[in-house]
């Protein structure tokens with residue numbers, strides 16, 4: 367596998383970063399997870415905009431322009447002969463001292479990995495997931511904003527472990543006020559009386575690219591949609607529920623905290639948006 371590292375393509379074995387890199391020492395950096403479908407990078411511009419915003423929010427110099435990132439991502443896909451896969455773009459604060467001081471890191475490190483990802487076994491797209499709410503919370507707006515896709519995923523990782531300990535594949539995370547924020551690497555939607563509802567970013571949700579795609583799909587299909595403050599009760603008593611993310615795409619949720627959601631099977635609105643999402647990823651995108 368070829369990796370794009372600090373401006374050039376190198377062999378995987380040579381794609382190494384220093385133990386003094388602050389991305390490793392402190393989780394000081396940002397990333398994007400992007401999908402490639404049939405030789406098209408899905409919503410690349412939106413991912414790169416979020417990437418820029420994440421970097422700006424943590425005052426991290428972005429070493430490449432949007433055009434340069436786009437070229438680097440496409441080049442890495444081509445170099446690996448990929449037509450379908452998962453792309454990870456990362457910027458770290460770079461190599462520094464054993465102290466927090468980011469200003470002592472001379473220059474950011476940056477890289478692109480183009481590979482494969484498989485998140486949930488296919489049968490769960492048919493029958494839906496049974497998930498749980500976990501104790502670990504999404505951070506509030508007073509900390510690093512949840513809209514920053516930073517290299518520190520420990521809250522989400524703890525949530526994932528807690529879900530697994532409860533026998534579930536995924537978790538609902540609440541914010542510090544107890545409102546539903548999102549899942550560990552996915553946004554959450556419910557359907558209530560035909561309307562799609564999803565938490566706003568101010569409740570601790572990442573501004574997911576897939577979430578944005580679902581909102582676009584809903585508008586095109588004439589399905590009412592809006593952002594809403596949701597509690598666990600709203601999810602338990604929803605007609606339908608599903609999660610969205612670049613990895614998971616659109617995955618139905620049929621049970622939360624032991625309560626069956628709706629009929630206990632993926633519902634009609636979920637199936638409709640899932641089908642349209644799958645159609646759309648094949649026709650939209652940036653040719654590599």
Ligand code: PXG
Nearest residue numbers: 399551552553572574575576577611612613
């Ligand atoms: N919330 C969080 C916390 C995420 O990390 C999403 C929502 C969904 O956003 P997008 O833009 O993907 O619709 C994410 C995305 C991985 C992986 O490597 C993580 C994500 C996406 C793809 C793969 O586990 N997170």
